Structure formats: structure tokens, C-alpha cells
Amino acid sequence: MSYDQQSTPITAFELHRQLDGLVYTFTRATDERGRTGFLREDGPYWIVHHAVLGWVAADFDSDEIMGRPWDQLTPQSPEAPPEGIWVNRKGPKSYVYDLVYV
Secondary structure (H helix, E strand, O other), rough: OOOOOOOOOEEEEEEEOOOOOOEEEEEEEEOOOOOOEEEEEEOOOEEEEEOOOOOEEEEEOOOEEEEEEOOOOOOOOOOOOOOEEEEEEOOOOOEEEEEOOO
């Protein structure tokens, strides 16, 4: 179900790693400077809305992008990242995830 079909704002979602089923949970949060995004529950990893790129996994203050939706042609709401396939890079490794609203 897409964000536009939801009747309530998205406050949390999960990334399910396709390789082994590992699940990361993200919840809506605000950093110390008042910027809102989604923070991973087990560490300081953010998914934030970038003015040009849309939703990305990145640090607020960094130009380094660590993850993003695979299908960039789908319109993205600034309220929540799109469900579907996401790709992530961690050092020399890459992973594929499914983003699912909870």
C-alpha cells in the first residue's frame, strides 16, 4: 500500500534484508537541530528526505548516500519514504531490502 493510500501518517517502517531476512526498524524522530527523518532503532542511522534526491539513507550533514529506493521513477511523498525495493552500500558490500510500513 502506498503512502497516499494511508489514512494516518507513517511513524515507523521496517527494512527487510532479502539475503537473510534481517529486519531493521526505523521510527520518525527529530535530531538535536530540529530536523525530522526516520532513525534506526539500533543505532544512529537515518533515512532522510533530500531536497533533490528524495528519500535516502544518509547522515543529515554528509554528502555520502548509503542507500536509496531502487525505483527512482515513482513519485515520492516528502512525508515518508516509499515502500518497495531499496538498495544499500556498506563499504565494498551492497544489500537489497524491502521497505515495509508497520
